[in-house]
Structure formats: structure tokens, C-alpha cells
Amino acid sequence: MNSIFEIDNLNLHYDDFQALKDINIRIEKNKVTALIGPSGCGKSTFLRCLNRMNDLIDSCKITGEIEFKEENIYTSNYDVISLRTKVGMVFQKPNPFPMSIYDNVAYGPRCQGIKDKNILDEIVATSLKSSALYEEVRDRIKESALSLSGGQQQRLCIARAIAMEPEVILMDEPTSALDPIATLRIEELMNELKKKYTIIIVTHSMHQAARISDNTAFFLMGELIEFDKTNKIFTTPKNQKTEDYITGRFG
């Protein structure tokens, strides 16, 4: 298995509360990995470990190892900023910056110090194309990103992440604020993207996980209950808890 993330014995505490318990998992490259589980089970927390967004939370303490491309990202001299350029993230609510569409996409590269107009233009165009947004916005690329619809905004956020040419894209419930048609669009998009990127997605919707992912991890109360091929999980899960959850018995 060609894994891009290798997580060993990951434990995470918020102050005294243990949010993740002894997680061991290997995330496959160029695959879509879905994280499912009931509310509060630690999906988002886990996801945010992978690009060290948890660093922002003071009370958060981490032990264990997370290796990204065979390098432990939780060492003190690891370059977090460059990690985040390699591991992009898309959030639950579309959160475009209040700037033009162009500036949104160019934001990341500019932060990296790229100033050349031509290069930026190309990055923006490519990213928008990859996120299947280009056709819809080409004529108003200088308009405010906030004028886009919810689904378009979310694709813009994906374009923004892609503009950094990351290797992994983390998505935390990226469609939960969208209507079903927009959701389908994003799902299709993920299907395209996985050819180039590794995608890890948190989703509340079992069926979304089933539809789009190659592998599925089921979390429960901070524990990784089951991790397997999605086909396996949704047809013949090994663990009764998983079965209970995906069939809606749980609660």
C-alpha cells in the first residue's frame, strides 16, 4: 500500500478531555478516504491533526506520531507553514475571502511570494478549471467571490486549495451546507481530483462516504473502530458498531 500519511498511536487531549484515543491508520495516496462517525467523535479533530491546524488551539495536546511522506510532522523544527501548503484544507461552510474570485485563488501563491502576473493568471485559470468552476466564472473573475452561490463558493474554496498544488486535500464536511445538486457537483469533482490528489473527507452523510470514497474510517468516541475499503464497510463491516452506525441503528 502506497501510503502518504502514517499515523501511529495518536492520542489527543483537549485539556483533560481525550478526543482521540490511540489512533493507528495509514492513508492511501491518490485515494479518497472518508471519515465517518457520530457528532463529536473526533473526526474534525483528527483531520485537523493532519495539517496541524490544531496548533491554533491552546488546550490541545498531542502524543504519537503522524508521518507525512515518511517525515514526522510533529517535531519542533518541522515547517508547519510549508506543511499547510502541501496539505490543503476545505471547510464545512464555504469561506471565500471577501475579495474578488481572482484574488481568492491567487491568495495562497501570493502569500508564497509569487508576484508575476502571468504566473498568477495561469495558476488561477488552471485551478478554476480543475475545480470545474472556470466556465461559470470566467467572465466575472474580478467580481467579489461573495456573489457566487454556495456551491460555487465551495468549489472556489477547492480551487483556492488546489492553487497551492497540494498533495493532500482535507475536507471537513464540505457539502453539509449545500443543496443536493451542488453536493453532487462537489462529489463529482472529488472523483476527478483524486486522480491527482489524495483526498481525506469528513462527512456526516454515510451515503456520501459510500458514494465517493475508496476507504472509510469509522470513529466512535475518539476511537478508530474500523478502517477498511469503503465497499467492505458498507456491505459487510467487521464491527457490529460500524454496522449499527451505518444502518442508522446507533444513537
Add this chain to the structure above:
Amino acid sequence: MNSIFEIDNLNLHYDDFQALKDINIRIEKNKVTALIGPSGCGKSTFLRCLNRMNDLIDSCKITGEIEFKEENIYTSNYDVISLRTKVGMVFQKPNPFPMSIYDNVAYGPRCQGIKDKNILDEIVATSLKSSALYEEVRDRIKESALSLSGGQQQRLCIARAIAMEPEVILMDEPTSALDPIATLRIEELMNELKKKYTIIIVTHSMHQAARISDNTAFFLMGELIEFDKTNKIFTTPKNQKTEDYITGRFG
């Protein structure tokens, strides 16, 4: 067919924009009727016609007839306030008032002028029981409603509507802000409630409509494309547009 609402040639304009086009429909009593359709097709607008909540929108102009229990509700001397006590409503986001649980449920009856503590107590208890919340909150009925979880809050909103002993409950995407477990709870609850009330629910989720409703109406761009038994709609819809929509081809 024992219909509680009879809508004939309903047309609705927001200023120049026609949001509903010549709708004819009969809503069956003590059944769950689901309204589905893509975003902006007029589901909510239609729903809000039924208890004249559209009155609040200045630009909204209505023609056609809506008969509730064989009385046209859009006549000038029709008593809107009493209509709203008979046609309750539950909204997309759980919106309990920032008061205690008790006060939330007692709000409607109190607005009607009921002051007797005993009667109110009983109304509150009955409504909470009917909405399957009583057991969970009985010990903290005087606490703030905002301390409840999202799913509980939504059930509280249902209890609040039930407290008026309405005949119809309108629900506008009542579960779209909830997690899947809470959603299942609400769906179960609706199943109970339909024994006593007529329920009309707008939902974005085709599958929710399939799961819970007896009849389904499919709207598209302000038109009622198909209205039939849910079993029919989700297995063998008559209209190709309906099939396209429910199978996700549409968009």
C-alpha cells in the same frame, strides 16, 4: 380523498418574478405530504402560503384559491391569526426562543390568553410527550431551551407547535441543520405525529421524502410537476423530469 387543503390555480409573484405558477393540489388529511424540488423552485414559498406567512413579505402577490377546510383563507376578512393557530409551522433551523423549555412550549397558549397554571402545565407536558422529548427534559424544564442539543431543540419547536393543537403542521426543511441521528429521530417523530396531524414537509433530501412521506409533490421552477403517492414517485414517476430529479440527473 379526505383533503384538508385544496389549492386551485395558485399563482404567486414577488414583484415581477413569478414564484408559483398555477398550482393545483389537494393535501390529504392525516398524511405526510413532502414537497421536493431543486433550490429556488418555490417549495418554501408554497408552504408559507398555507398559513399566510407570505403576508409578511410586501412584494408578494397571490392569486387563486387556497381552501383550508373548505374555507378560502385568502379573503380579506379571514382571521389570519386564528389560521396560524390551526396551521402550525416548524422551521429549518431549530429556533427555540431564548427562554426556558417550559416557556417555549407555553408561549403559544399564553399568547391566546391562557393564564391558568394548571392548564399550561398540562399543555406543556402533553406537548413534550407528543414530541418525544418529555423524558429527556422533564428534570430541567425550567432551564434555558438553548442548552438543548440541536435535535432536541427541533423537537422542542415541534412541541411548541403542537401545544396549539393545530390541525396541520408545516415543516420547512426541519432536519437540514441536524446530524443524521437527530434527523432519524425527527423522522420517527413525524411518523407518530401523522396519526393526529396532517404534516406538510419541505425537504431537500429526496431520500427523506421517500422515507417519511405518504404523498410527494415535485416542484420545478414554480410549477408543480408531479404529485402522487410517494411509493409511486420514487419507483415509477410519471414525469421524466421527476425521474431525472430523484435520480440526481438533474441540474
Add this chain to the structure above:
Amino acid sequence: TSNKEDGFDKTKTVTVYTRDTSSGTRAGFMSGIGFNEATEDNSVLVDRFVTKDNTGILTAMATDEYGIGYISLASLNSTVKGLSFNGVEPSIANVINNTYELKRPFNYVLREYGDYNTIEEEQIVKAFIAFLGTIDGSDIISDKGAVSLDTNYTWDDIKGNHSICSSDNSGITIKFGGSDSIEKIAKALTESFVPKCGDFVPEHDHTGSTDGFKRTQGSEKDGDNAKHVGFASRPFRPDSEVGAPGTQGQLAWDAIVVIVHLNNELIDVTALDLKSIYDGTLSIWEEVIN
């Protein structure tokens, strides 16, 4: 190039500080130095003069080494240097003996007799004015830094004439207003007079000399801010502020001191020099000091 030695550089320009045109101090000062045109007219003054209030001038002189300004003698303190005027040192003694010429009168004005709500009010006001003329009154005026007028009888001597003062007046309010320069003195006067006159209630609302006349006998005498007694820190205007006979009078003199920074070498200044400084003829300190 700086010729600064001992912290004072004579080649610098004089910064002229003045009160605004409505000020009684300014009126007194300008007439004292023979520059009457400047009383209510800024155009005759040197360019770029600075307009400040009393405190402003005082504090400015503590900072601005090259400034010159004027204040009431009562306000003079050790943070600035008060100059002799025409060779006479500014002191109360010199004011009393009339050698110090830079001064202005503190005046009062009453409501017209008969124009009071009650007879008691009128009598208390009369008693108060009488009190101003006693040694007890002038003691208080002196205590507050102004220069009192000559007198030789005490309140005890005349209090028999004012029977109103032996009754209980605690329900009667007497309103005082006018110049705010006189506010402190007026307050001290009423404070000490109140127990002597049946504990009437004094109410001080000092808003400026002009209001002194305006609110007792002028345009606002029947208005909401009407006063029983008004004060003015300047002579009443002969054209517009002439009251009924016996209702106006002087209660004290106020000496005006020309002040400069402590570092300034100047110790004495003449009226002519001052006029030249204020009209801009002398603009460099060298010209003044030599």
C-alpha cells in the same frame, strides 16, 4: 544659529499671548498699557498671537521661554515670573497704595429695586451689598487675592440695619452670576455671608461678565437664567450696560500681571514696551530687554 546661553536666547521672537476679545482681563490690560483699540479688536495685534484663557496663559508661560502674557494677580504663582510694571512691583500693597497701575475693577450689578419676586430677596441682596463694604467683606476679597476697597466698619456695626438677617432665610435662594473671574471671590463672600444672614441659599452660576448685566437688568433679566446679583470683571459699557441708579458698584480691584518664563531675563516692563510688543513693533526679545 543659536545664541542660547543659560537657556535663554534673546534672538528669538516674542510669542504674544492674549485673552480673547470678550475678556475683562484683556480689557483691563489693554487700557492699562494704552492700547485701547486692542480691547475688542484683534487686527491691531501682532501677527500670530496666541489666544488662550487665563490658565492657558499661565501654563504656557511655564513652558514657553519666549512667551509673554498677562493674568490676574490672584493667579500668579511661582511657576512663572511676574514683571514689574513701569518699575512698580506687582503686589497688593502697591495696588492699594495706587502705585501699581495695571489693574481693572471688579464690579457688581443688582436687579432694579422693586424687580424682585419677594421683598425678602431684595432685602437680602441689599444686606449682601452692604456686607461687601464692610471690613469683613473686604477681608474675604483680600483673602482671595483681589484688592479690596477701603473701609472702616464691620458687619457687626451695620447688621442692625438689616433685620432680614436675623430671621431664618433658609428657604430663599439668591442667584449670583456674571464674570467667572469673580466667581471664586463671590463664592467666598457668600459662603461667609450665608451664616450671617439667616442661612439663605446662594446659587452661583458664573458665565461671563456680559451675562452679569444681561441677566440682572439686561435682555435676559426675566429669562430663565435671571440673577439677583451679577458681577463684571471690567467697567460696565457706558453705552449698553447702564443700570438703574444705585444698582451698580465696585467691590474690588484686580491687579493684572505681565508674566514671562522664569528663564526670561526681563524683570521690568513699561506700558509703551508692552504696547509695542502687542502691536508687533518689538518682535525680538533683544529689542525688549535692551
Add this chain to the structure above:
Amino acid sequence: MLNKRNIIDIIYQVITYLAASVGVIALSMIIFFVFSNGLKLLNFGLLVNDYHAEFYNGGIDDPIFTFSHRPISLDDKVFYSQKWGIGLVDSKDREGNPIIIIEYISGDSPLLEIYDKNNEESKEIIGIDKGFLVSKISYYDKNTSLTMYGAESMINDIESTNEIREIVFSSLGGGIRGSIITTLYLISITIIIALPIGISTAIYLNEFSSKNRLTSLLRSLIETLTGVPSIIFGLLGLAVFVPLTIRFSEATSANIVSGSLTLSVILLPIIIKSTEESLKVVPDSFRSASLALGANHTQTTLKVVLPSAFPGIMTGTLLAIGRIIGESAALIFAIGTAVKDDISIFGKSTTLSVHIWSLMKDEPANIELASTIAIVILLIVLTLNIIVKLISKRFIKEF
């Protein structure tokens, strides 16, 4: 590339920290200025004492001298008269003026016999004591001893005299109790007037009005009010509210009510704005929910919308109170500058900040006391701040 990025980053950081420290330092400097000037005068007495000193005119008819010696314990600064058995010391009052204080009076001093001269019949003994101020002593035979000449001269004068015509004692005045009370009155009355009108207006604009020309006209008129400088409000108060209160109440001049009315006008746009903001934050779904339950507009507004907007309105009110406390320009006209001890709402009196203003108008200005009052204002605002925070926190927590 990374290096350059780091450098730019650091530059920005430095700018931020620099600006923030300039800001913080400037703000702290003001606080420091206020405290360093005002702290020494701040004591409980200042807060509760009268502004006006109580004066006693003392007389003594036939003093009997016993010549008591100067007690050794007395400080060197104290000047002592053996004849009269009294020790005086120079000091300064709260406003910075020189005063003379009785530091010691011996048990057999003839001065203990002093009676109230204004009450000739009863000749009630005043009973002077340590701590009294002696503002002057006058004699039959020579010039009066005045405070301005100092304690030493007063002792010398008295020591050489056998008869005293009159001796004036007083309490220590200059307390700001009256101004504090006025300020509190003003706050309460202003809030009582402005809050209902402001909230009603906000409710009308936000909940009841339909979107038409008239509404937007009313709204812009009210917004325009924000741009009016407060001195103009003062003139309005003077021209409108002072006469109004005089016409319709026992008031005879500018008074607390006229001041409150003026402040109310100043506050209206602030209260309306902040109430509207907090009404806007109330989710529309609350309104819909209430209406859908068969409540009418009034019930919806009063029972649901207003309570939800409560914390916001509280904050707005706090802002308004801050404005009341800090306002001086308008009040100078609308309430006047008379400092009083007996406060009545239709009487004259003045607030803390006008008090500061008049102190600044004194010749010379009394910066210390002004700073002390500023400290008091700060403390009041701080207290209010904390109270409001606690209330709204509690409110938020509970509901």
C-alpha cells in the same frame, strides 16, 4: 523566497507591535496622567463631603486665659499660641487653596467658650475641635488675620490680642458628593426618558414600518442627529428644554431635567442605532416562529424579539451612560455649572464632568482635582461596565 517572506513578515509584525505599543502607551499615559495627578486627592471624604463649606461665626466675650504650654508631641510645623491654647498649621484644601487647620486645642483653651455669633440670644457654644478650619480672625484693634497670610502670622496676631471680634471657622468643603449624585440622577432620568423613546423608535423602524420613503426619511433624519456636535445640543437644551421645564414645573432655571432631556436627544441616535443593531441580530426565524404560533405583531415584538435583543440593548445603554458621564459641552448650557450639595431634580446642580470643566475654568485651573474627578468617572464607568457584563453574561448563560 522563504527568507524574504520571513523578513516581510517580521516587518509587518514589527509595525503592528509598534503601532499597538504606541496605542497602548498613549492610552496608558492618559490613565497614568490622570492617576498621577489625581490620586493624592482621592479619598472617601472627597466622595461624600459637601462642596460648600459650613461656616461658623464665633464670638467670645470675656476670655479667661490660663496659659497652657505647647505640648512636646506637637509637630514643628504647628504654630502655637500659649495664651489661647491653640495650635494651627498651614495646609491646602481640595481645590489647592491655602487653608489653616486647627491641629491642637488644649483642654482649658478659652476658645472652647466660643459661641455662635449669629444666634445672639442663645449664644450656643460651637464646640470647636481639632480639624476645623480657621478662615479668619478679626479683632477690634487691628487688621484681620487672614488665611492668605498663613498660620504663623495668625498665631502671632492672636497671641498679641486679648479680645477677638469674630473668629470664622469652617468645615472642609470641596467634596464632590453633589456632583456624583447629580450625575447619577442625570443618568437615571436620561435613561428613563431616552430608553423607551429610543427603543420604541428602533422597534418601529425595524419591526413595524414598511419600507417606504417616509421610513427612510425618518431614518436619515435620526441618523443626521449623530452628526450634530454636542455643543449645538447644549444650545438646543438652553433654547428649548430649559424654558420648557421652567414653564411646566417648579424649576426656575436650568435643571437636572432639562439636562436630562438634552442628553436624551443626544443619546437617541446612539440608543436607536444600537437597539436596531441588536434587533437585526435577532434571527428572523424567531419572529416567524412567534407569528406562526398565532401571536400578533405586538406579542411577537414584546415577548420574543425584545428579550432576545436585551444584551445588545444593555450594551448600547452602557455606551449611552458612558456618553452621559463624559458629556460636558452640552451640559454647560443645558444644566449649568453651579455645584450644589442639595440636589433636586428641578434644581440647579452639575455633573462630574461639568465639575471638571468648571475646575478647568478656575484661575488658575485645578488640574489635580479635575484628575481626581476623572478617576471617579473612570471608576463609575468601570463599575457599570462590569455590572453590565455580568448581567448580560448571566442573561446569555441563562437563556
Add this chain to the structure above:
Amino acid sequence: MSTITRILNRYKNRRTYNKKEFVDKIVRVIFMMSTILSASFIIIIIIFISLKGLTPFVTSNSGIGSVNIISFLTGNVWLTGTAFQSSLYSIGFIIVNTLFIAFLSLLISMPVGVLTALFIAKIASRRISEFLRIVVELLASIPSIVYGLFGSGVILIFVYNLAEAFGIQSRGGNSVLATVLVLALMTLPTITAISEVSIRSVNKDIEQGSLALGATRTQTNFKVILMSAKSGIFASAILGIGRALGEATAVSLVAGNSKSGPSLGVFDITSTLTSTMLEGLKETTGIDYDIRFSVGLVLMVVILLTNLILNYIKKKVGSIDVK
């Protein structure tokens, strides 16, 4: 049918609804009256100020002659020449001074205030920011006279010494600079407080979005957070400039109250509409009194126009994307 149902139905069918709608109407009228009352004050003020303020232009001012409104608005000396000559009141230079000072003070207080707000909201530790927030809120409600006090006690000396260090002889520190500093200081808490609120209310999502793109904290703060809070920041500027334009007492303590101008050098003495209006307001009569209301009228117009312009810019800036 349960008893409750019966009771409820009784209530529901009691036909109290007409009464309810009637109550609605009454309440509506009451609230509308409040609104009209609130709105009427500005009209009263305008009428009142105009009555007085327009008098000098339309009457002969008891024989002195009416003031020429054009020269009043454009001239550059205030009451020089023989007193009470109607043609000699001019405030053109004062308008320039006022705007210049307000602009400069904003130039100082905006960056400092906004960055301080940024510091409080985003950089400082929780305790420090809590503390600073309280300090700022306190300072926002200190009477402006205290700022004047600070100005005359500290800033004048500072400016005087500063000028001296530059080899310039200032007029005791009374100057444009001192005025600007006092106003900047005075508006600082307001600007800081409001900007801080709007910075704090910037959606966390946006911040995280930026960080997740590999932007540094600083880049995030400057490029995204300030950008998103710009409408609040602008609102604070509008309020700040309003305060700066309308402030009278503090300004008159440090401006030097020049009578001619305009004063564009930083160490020049200056004057503002408010200080001019306030000066001797109580001591004057006739035209000399009324003309100050004319100044007040001009001040109101200036403030309103400034607000309009700033609001316009705000709208523009709100929709245009600043990089």
C-alpha cells in the same frame, strides 16, 4: 377530545383576534409617534440653529450691515479690523484648518487604532486583551476635557520641546500638531473599540481558511482579517472623524486659536470651527453672538458632508476589492 383541546379551541375561537389586531394598530401608532418625535429633534435643531445662524446674513444686524455669505465662507481672517464690522467675519480658513486637523488626526489614530485593535483582538493573550479592552472602553467615556487637560499638561510641552529640537520656535507648543495629537488620542479609544469589535467578529472560518493555505499569522491578519473587517473599521473612522470635527473644549486648549490662516505647518497655531464657536460665546451679544451660530451651522454642514462622503467611500470600498 381532551379537555385541553376543548379549552384551547375555546380560546382560539373566542374571536379575540379583532382585538389583537386592534392592539397591533394602537401599538404601531405609539411606536410611530416615538419615531416621529425622535426624528423631529434634528428639524428643531436645524430650525433653531438656522434662525440664529442665518440672522447675520439676512438682517442689517442693528445697522452694522448684513454679512456677505460668500466672504464669510471663503475669507481668511476672523474678526480683524474694527470690531463688529459685519464684513469681517470669515471662516474659510477655519474650515480648511478644521478639515486638515481632522484628516491628520485620523491619519494617526486610524493606523494606530486599527493595529492596536488587531493586537487586542488577535495577538495579545486572552488576559491582556481582556484588560486592554476594558481600558479602551473606559477611555472612550472619559470627558473630552480630560484629554484637553492632558493636552495642555503634557502634549504642549512635548510639542514645544520637539519643535525646539528641530530648531523651530513654536508658540508654546500650541499648534496644529498638538491639536492633531490631542484629537488623535481622543479618537483612539473609539476607533480601537469599534475596530476591535469588528475584527473580533470576523468569521473564524476565513481566518482558518487563510492559515490552511499556508499563510503566516501575519499575512492572515493583514490580508484577510483587516480586509474582512473593513466596513467596521470604516465605521469607526466615520465616528472618529465626527468626534474630531465636533470637539470643542479640548481643542481650544491646545490650538492657539489663530485668527487668520489657513495654518498648514505642523507647528503653526491654528483654530477650528468649534473652538471659534465656543470662544467667548457667553460674553458676546448681537451679531457677534449670532455669528457663532452661523459657524455652528457651517460645522453641521461640514460634518454631514464629511459623513456623506465617507459613507460613499465606504460603500465603494466595500464592494471594490482592495488588494
Add this chain to the structure above:
Amino acid sequence: MIQNRRKFSIELENLNTKVFDMGIEVISSFKKVLIACKDSDIDLATEVKEHDIIINDIEISINVDGYLLIAKQCPVAGDLRRIITAIKISNDLERIADYSVNIAKYLIKTKYDNSVHIESISKLGEHIIKMLEGIMTAFKDEDIELALDINSMDEILDDEYDKEVKGLINISKTASNIELEEAMRALLVLKQIERAGDHITNIAENIVYLVNGKRVELN
């Protein structure tokens, strides 16, 4: 706990019950047709033939229900297996019922006496009924062991049938026409039974799949 999806659970349960009931009906059909064979009871055979309509209806109803459940409830994992296996098992049961009907049809059509070969018919008949009963129990109890046991019983059926065929071929040279005809008729009946056995194998496969999600190829 199952609170959340009570309705769905009930519907699943109903589907299960329907399948089980269908099994009961099929068993009763088979029993009846065997009795008819034994007793040459044409009426009973006719009854069995007509009863087939009911069984067909049950199958259709299971299909419709299963299909609706899938469409409406989006089942996954065990739930989905249950529905799909219900559909498949009902299909097999319907086939099995058809075989009983086939036998009944022969009876009716030929109206002949089967008493000669009745022994082996009875024997296999009882055997198949045992298997049917067993497999339905296995289905009900989700008992894989039992299902596999039942499955292996099919071999006996096959052996028996082979034996019978061999016997038939053996006697065909010597036997009388009538004997031959009787034997052939018996063979046809036995053939139906044997084929029913095959379907039981299918059911067993489906039970295994239902319970543990594994597809096994039995027999």
C-alpha cells in the same frame, strides 16, 4: 436504541415474516401434493394448483416491498442483504412451489395411479419437506450451520433420483409398457422434487450470505 428507525425495522421484520410465511405456504403445498399423489386425490391436486396464485402473489409482494424499501430507506450492509436475500429466496420459493404445482398438474393431467412408485415418491417427498422445513428454520434463526446441513441433504435427493433413473433405464428393457409408463411418471415427479432440492441449495447459499455477507457456491 432502535427507536431511531423503528418504522424501517418493522418493515424489514415484515418482509422477513412474509418470506417465512411464503415458506410455510410452499411447504403446505408440497405436503398436499404428496398426499394427493399417495391418495390420487385430484381435488387436492387442483387445490395445490390453485394455491399457487397465492404464493405467486406473496412473491410479488415481497419483491414490491423489497424494492420499495430499497428505494425509500437506502439500506446498506445487513439491511440491504436482508432485502436482497428476501427477494432471492422468495424467487426460489416460488420456483419450489411451481414444482409442487407441476406435480399436481401431472396428477390432474394423467389421472393415473402412482401407487407403484409411491414409496420412493413418499420417501423423497418427506425428505424434501424436511429440507424445506429445515431451511425455513435456518432462515428464521439465521442459522448457517443448519442451512449447510440442509444443503448437504440435497445429495441424498440427487442420489435417490439417480438411483431411480438408473432403475428406470434398467427396467425399461424388461418392463411392461404400463410399468414403464408408471416408472416414467414417477421419474417426472421425482425430477420435480430433485429440482426443488436444487433451489433449497440456493436458499441455503442466500442464508449464508444474509448472515455473514459471504457468497458461497454450494453443491
Add this chain to the structure above:
Amino acid sequence: MIQNRRKFSIELENLNTKVFDMGIEVISSFKKVLIACKDSDIDLATEVKEHDIIINDIEISINVDGYLLIAKQCPVAGDLRRIITAIKISNDLERIADYSVNIAKYLIKTKYDNSVHIESISKLGEHIIKMLEGIMTAFKDEDIELALDINSMDEILDDEYDKEVKGLINISKTASNIELEEAMRALLVLKQIERAGDHITNIAENIVYLVNGKRVELN
């Protein structure tokens, strides 16, 4: 337009193709076994027998795919019908393949010459292949008309078989043992063909259901 669910549509398409391919395989099996009959080609028969494994695998794969698609995509309406009919048709196809295997097995087991009855076998064999080809075309084109036509062709099969049975019974009294045996063997082969026809009826039913969602009971 289909943009939104391209992946799903492709998967559905694949499933369809698999079913069609399976049909092709089954047809080829049948064709081969008929040739084997004609030519008594045991090798070919063995090949057919072994080929069955592949067909079984396809069926399993269709089942697995269908099941996964249901579990993962929550299909409704036409989509769901397509999956379920795919599963059902594959089941029938597998059965049909089994019959061809049965024939092959007989051939191998008996190693006898079938030339006597080869005519009717060939005739019915060609008929069934026509039916198979027709039904797969109907499936591919979702052509209900064609499906119903093919369905009615089943009657010919039944008639032919009945005729053959009657013929067999007729000759059984007079015919030689060998003749009899040949006739019986032919009968068994024909029986397989006849039963394959029944399954084609099922497929036709399923095609109707697939296209318009109606359940019909054919034959």
C-alpha cells in the same frame, strides 16, 4: 446534465453491459452444446461444461456490483429497477446456462449418438437461440414489444416439447429399447431447452418491469 452523476451512470452502464455480455456467453454456450449434440462432440461438450464457471462468475460479479451500487448510490426509480433487473436477469441467464451445461453433461455421461432425434433437437435448439438472441436485443434496446414477441415464442417451444413427449409415449409401446432410450435422451435434452424457454419468459417479464416499472405475469 448527467455531469452530476457521471460516475454512477458509468457504473450502471457497466452493469448493463455485463448482463448483456453474460447473455452473449450464454448464447454461445447454447450454440456450442447444440453443435456438440449434432456432432456428438464430447470435447466441445466438455468445453461448454467448463465454460459454465465463467458464466457463474459473471453472475456473481453482477450480483456484487448491483449490491454495491445499491449500497453506495441509494438508487431510486429507473436506476434501482435497472440494478434489480440486472440481478434477476443474470440469475435467469445463469439458469439457462446451467441447462446448456446439463445437456453437455448428458452428452458426456452417455456418450451416445443423438442423430436420430437430432432434427427436433436442432429445431428447438435454434428456436431457443433465436429467443435468447431476441431477448438480449430486447434487453439492450429496452424494447418491450420485442420482449413480448420473444415471450410468445415460448409457446412454440412448449408445444414442440409436448409433441415430443406424446411421440415418446406413443412409441414407447412399440419401439425398441434403443429407440426408446434414444427418445428418452432426446426428451431430456428437449426438456432442458423447454425450461430455458421458461427463464426467457422471466427475462421478458423483467425487461417490461425495467422499462416501465410494471410487473407483468407472462406465459
